Amino acid sequence: MKILLYNPDNGVTRNFMPHLWMFLLQTLTPPEHQVFLIDGNARPMDEHQLVDFIIEKQIGLVGIGSMTRMVARAYRMADAIRAAGVPVVMGGPHVTEVPDEALGRDGGRRHADAVALGEADETWPQIVADAVRGELKEIYTPVDEKGKERKPSLQPYPSIPWEKLDLEQFNMVPKLARPLLERHANGWHSVHLIPIESGRGCPYGCEFCTVTGFFGDSIRFRSNKSVVDELLRLKKHARKNRSQVIVFFIDDNFAINIKRTKSLLRDIIDAGAQLPWIAQISANLLRDEELVDLIQASHGKWIFIGMESIDPVNLADVNKSFNTPAEYSAVLNRLARRDIYAITSFIVGLDNDTPGVADRTLEQIASWPPGLPVFGQITPFPSTPLYDRLLKAGRLTRPKHWLEFAPYQMANTPLKMSIAQTHAELDKAWTESYSPQRNARALEAIADKPIKIRIMHFAMRMFFRGIYFPQMTKRAWLKLILDNRRSIFKLVGEGVGNWRAARKGITSTVPAHDIQRA
Ligand code: B12
Numbered sequence: 001m002k003i004l005l006y007n008p009d010n011g012v013t014r015n016f017m018p019h020l021w022m023f024l025l026q027t028l029t030p031p032e033h034q035v036f037l038i039d040g041n042a043r044p045m046d047e048h049q050l051v052d053f054i055i056e057k058q059i060g061l062v063g064i065g066s067m068t069r070m071v072a073r074a075y076r077m078a079d080a081i082r083a084a085g086v087p088v089v090m091g092g093p094h095v096t097e098v099p100d101e102a103l104g105r106d107g108g109r110r111h112a113d114a115v116a117l118g119e120a121d122e123t124w125p126q127i128v129a130d131a132v133r134g135e136l137k138e139i140y141t142p143v144d145e146k147g148k149e150r151k152p153s154l155q156p157y158p159s160i161p162w163e164k165l166d167l168e169q170f171n172m173v174p175k176l177a178r179p180l181l182e183r184h185a186n187g188w189h190s191v192h193l194i195p196i197e198s199g200r201g202c203p204y205g206c207e208f209c210t211v212t213g214f215f216g217d218s219i220r221f222r223s224n225k226s227v228v229d230e231l232l233r234l235k236k237h238a239r240k241n242r243s244q245v246i247v248f249f250i251d252d253n254f255a256i257n258i259k260r261t262k263s264l265l266r267d268i269i270d271a272g273a274q275l276p277w278i279a280q281i282s283a284n285l286l287r288d289e290e291l292v293d294l295i296q297a298s299h300g301k302w303i304f305i306g307m308e309s310i311d312p313v314n315l316a317d318v319n320k321s322f323n324t325p326a327e328y329s330a331v332l333n334r335l336a337r338r339d340i341y342a343i344t345s346f347i348v349g350l351d352n353d354t355p356g357v358a359d360r361t362l363e364q365i366a367s368w369p370p371g372l373p374v375f376g377q378i379t380p381f382p383s384t385p386l387y388d389r390l391l392k393a394g395r396l397t398r399p400k401h402w403l404e405f406a407p408y409q410m411a412n413t414p415l416k417m418s419i420a421q422t423h424a425e426l427d428k429a430w431t432e433s434y435s436p437q438r439n440a441r442a443l444e445a446i447a448d449k450p451i452k453i454r455i456m457h458f459a460m461r462m463f464f465r466g467i468y469f470p471q472m473t474k475r476a477w478l479k480l481i482l483d484n485r486r487s488i489f490k491l492v493g494e495g496v497g498n499w500r501a502a503r504k505g506i507t508s509t510v511p512a513h514d515i516q517r518a
Pocket residue numbers: 010012013017018019020021024062063064065066067068069089090091092093094097116118119120121124195197208209210211250251252376381382
């Protein structure tokens with residue numbers, strides 16, 4: 001049978017990282033079947049184009065995965081595919097949280113023939129076998145012989161053949177810049193961010209988060225060897241193709257078991273399997289100096305930290321008191337001393353937020369080493385304790401916000417400011433964080449660092465700005481370059497200076513402005 005796995009586009013950003021579920025399920029599909037993958041972020045298609053593709057390739061089963069925010073689009077696609085007579089199975093966090101919606105059991109239209117609830121590693125081969133026989137069940141739940149929910153152990157873990165897959169559609173470098181970089185920057189014309197999971201689960205149970213409910217509070221890990229082998233294969237592939245691979249360890253809390261994380265990082269170092277990596281780690285776990293040393297030695301470059309708020313009352317409200325705003329600065333400095341920077345994530349519209357929250361947060365951020373702040377409005381995802389609390393309190397203004405998805409729009413009334421004020425705060429936080437002035441200041445703050453680090457920092461700022469301000473066109477990129485021309489000229493000037501010096505045989509690790517000063 002021919003199978004298509006489809007991930008709808010998120011409508012905000014393009015193809016910066018493959019979605020792991022597609023590659024994982026492809027790997028877990030029995031080899032007699034042929035699997036096609038379409039990620040709408042890399043290959044945008046409307047309903048007609050997708051159905052034409054399905055008919056042309058004679059696809060017999062379509063699997064669609066979706067987060068809550070893309071589910072309306074996922075349903076539209078599913079409706080068109082089913083109308084063409086091809087069965088659809090849906091999986092992922094949203095359908096797991098509200099399966100009745102996809103199956104039309106809530107009074108609405110039916111969108112899927114079957115839903116795969118929870119982790120589908122073990123149910124997927126069964127789904128495929130049933131589809132081949134034309135006997136799809138409506139619901140697939142991973143259970144053991146006694147009917148008790150079962151979580152895959154992750155040992156063994158399938159080997160995803162990244163090196164054999166065509167990943168060119170996920171090249172993060174804008175097409176415009178590739179020829180220039182190919183000529184002058186070894187390997188940087190092709191940069192791929194590859195998702196790797198080393199474990200699943202987080203027991204912390206923050207009120208707004210779906211992870212504890214979805215993956216359960218039992219944490220499971222792959223073996224160190226399986227992760228190290230995957231890294232070694234990726235490293236070899238990058239070398240062979242003269243390209244850059246950056247790894248995103250997508251574990252929800254990469255250091256949730258510090259002892260295990262240290263042992264994994266030691267094994268990565270011992271095997272020489274280092275690739276630049278990014279991971280999500282909560283601030284409380286970054287107190288450990290030895291852990292941070294190992295992060296550095298294993299080439300960890302950026303850590304995503306869910307700070308959420310600088311207000312302890314807000315943190316207590318959402319069951320995240322293990323975050324201590326008073327230590328944020330120390331944590332970020334501990335990382336920055338080792339050239340590791342943070343993606344700091346904040347939620348706006350929490351119950352104790354009042355007008356001015358953006359300014360207060362920006363002021364704190366300005367006192368920290370430069371990082372990449374991201375801001376989102378509080379979002380009540382279905383099946384979370386937050387959703388239930390707001391529903392009970394009659395505070396959900398758009399109880400099915402996902403069916404009328406609008407980026408950065410509140411779905412509930414905050415307690416101490418209006419929805420309009422919350423949107424204004426969010427807008428201010430993004431606008432100021434990525435203004436050309438802030439970008440220049442961020443570079444200034446790390447002026448003593450090697451140019452490679454500063455260029456990377458600046459490039460990341462340009463990309464991260466695009467999370468809020470759409471940067472999908474050449475025009476948008478050109479405007480961005482123009483607005484930030486001072487910073488760009490400085491970096492390019494220094495880079496060219498270093499390059500010329502290197503060609504003349506003068507090796508310099510001193511930033512050009514230091515040379516000028518000397
Ligand atoms: C990586 C990641 C991202 C990446 C996404 C890009 C990418 N290419 O992967 C980035 C960092 C950009 C991101 C951003 C966001 N994310 Co995110 N992200 C994750 C994360 C950490 C890992 C996803 C993953 O790959 N997991 C591993 C795979 C194997 O698990 P899985 O996807 O669930 O797939 C399994 C099953 O669900 C099932 N399955 C999935 N799809 C399908 C389809 C079929 C047909 C079948 C049969 C089975 C199936 O089988 C798989 C194997 O068991 C998850 C948390 C988590 N641990 O999953 C959050 C998560 C998915 N993100 C979440 C959220 C909320 C967001 C943001 C909205 C946050 C924000 N406020 O901005 C943004 C939105 C981004 C956007 N523009 O769309 C929520 C989603 C909740 C929900 N109900 O939708 C999650 C669950 C985290 C959370 N805190 O609750 N995210």
